[in-house]
Amino acid sequence: MAGVGLSYLRYYKIFVPLATLLVLIYVTCVRLPEVHLSACTENGRPCNEMWSKKERDPEEGKDKEMMTAKVVALVQNVEYTRQCEGMEFQITRVLAAFRSCISEDGQILLKEYLSGWKEFIKFMDSLGMVFGFISQETTTKINIMNVYLAGSSGAEYHTLQSMIKHELDHGLVNFKELPRDQVPSGCRTLLRLHRALKWLEMFLYKLSISTSQDNTGKLCALAYEETLAHHHSWFVRQAAALAFLAMPPRRELLQILCVHKEEEAQFVLSTTAKSIIRVYDLTQRVYEAHGMLELP
Numbered sequence: 001m002a003g004v005g006l007s008y009l010r011y012y013k014i015f016v017p018l019a020t021l022l023v024l025i026y027v028t029c030v031r032l033p034e035v036h037l038s039a040c041t042e043n044g045r046p047c048n049e050m051w052s053k054k055e056r057d058p059e060e061g062k063d064k065e066m067m068t069a070k071v072v073a074l075v076q077n078v079e080y081t082r083q084c085e086g087m088e089f090q091i092t093r094v095l096a097a098f099r100s101c102i103s104e105d106g107q108i109l110l111k112e113y114l115s116g117w118k119e120f121i122k123f124m125d126s127l128g129m130v131f132g133f134i135s136q137e138t139t140t141k142i143n144i145m146n147v148y149l150a151g152s153s154g155a156e157y158h159t160l161q162s163m164i165k166h167e168l169d170h171g172l173v174n175f176k177e178l179p180r181d182q183v184p185s186g187c188r189t190l191l192r193l194h195r196a197l198k199w200l201e202m203f204l205y206k207l208s209i210s211t212s213q214d215n216t217g218k219l220c221a222l223a224y225e226e227t228l229a230h231h232h233s234w235f236v237r238q239a240a241a242l243a244f245l246a247m248p249p250r251r252e253l254l255q256i257l258c259v260h261k262e263e264e265a266q267f268v269l270s271t272t273a274k275s276i277i278r279v280y281d282l283t284q285r286v287y288e289a290h291g292m293l294e295l296p
Ligand SMILES: CCCCCCCC/C=C\CCCCCCCC(=O)N[C@@H](COP(=O)(O)O)[C@H](O)/C=C/CCCCCCCCCCCCC
Pocket: 120, 121, 123, 124, 131, 133, 134, 135, 137, 138, 141, 192, 193, 195, 196, 200, 204, 207, 220, 224, 228, 232, 236, 240, 243, 253, 254, 257, 296
C-alpha cells in the first residue's frame, strides 16, 4: 500500500511541473499577440564613437573611464575576437549595445537596447529547447517593439523618453488591464524587458563572483526570486523553476561566453553586468518619473 502511495507521489512530482509547463506553453502561445518582425536592424551606431567621449556623471567619471578603457580593450582584443569568431553568441556585441545605449544627453536609445537583447536571445537559443518558451517570450516582446520602431511613427520610438512622450500624448498607454485583442503599448512592452534586465544583471553578477563549484541553476533561481519573480504568476514561476533545473553547468555557460580562464570570466561577466546596470538604473528613473512602473 505504502509502495503504491509512493509511486503515486513520484508521478505527482513529475506530472504537476510537466502539466504546468505544458499549460504555460499553451497559454503563452494563445495569449501573446502575433506581431511580425519587419526589417530587423542589427548593430547601432559605432560604439567607439560613444566610448571616445567623456562620460557625463562627474562623480563616477573616473570609474567609468577605466571601465570604458577595459571594455574597448576587450572588444578590440584581437586574440579574443579570433578565438570566438564564428560563434553565434558574442558577448562583445552585448557590451557594445549596452555601452552605446545611453546617449550624450541621457536618452535611452531603443535600437541599441533591443540589439543587446537580440544577442542574449542567441545565448538562450544555444541552451536548448527547455528554454524555448523564455526565448520565444523575449522575441515576442522585441518584435512588438520593432514593429513600433519600423512603423509610421518610428521616429517617436528613437528613445525611451520620446516613446513615453509620444504614447502618453496620444493616449496609447493603458493604465488599466489590457484588452486581449489590443497590441500592447511600447511603454508596457519595454517595461517587461526592463524588469527582466534586472534579473539578467543580477544573474551575471552572481555568476561573476561564483566558483566552479556553484550550481548555475541555483544562482539563476536566486536572481530570479529576488527580481523578476515578483512580477510573474504562479504558473510562470513554476515553469521558470523547471527551466532552472535544466541549466547547464557553469563550465558550459562559460564556453558559450567564449571565455576560458577564470579571471577572464570574472571580468567579462562583471563588465557586462555593470554596463547593464547603468541602462537599467536610468530606465527605472524614467519609468518612475512617469508613474509607469506598474503598467498592467
Ligand atoms: C552567462 C550568462 C548569460 C546569460 C544570458 C541570458 C540570456 C537571457 C535571455 C532572456 C532572458 C529572459 C527574459 C524573459 C523576458 C520575460 C518578459 C516577461 O516577464 N514576460 C511575462 C509577462 O508578460 P505579459 O504577460 O505581461 O505580457 C510573461 O508572463 C512571462 C513569460 C515567461 C518568461 C519566463 C522568464 C523566466 C526568466 C528566467 C530566465 C532563465 C533563463 C536562464 C538562461 C541563462
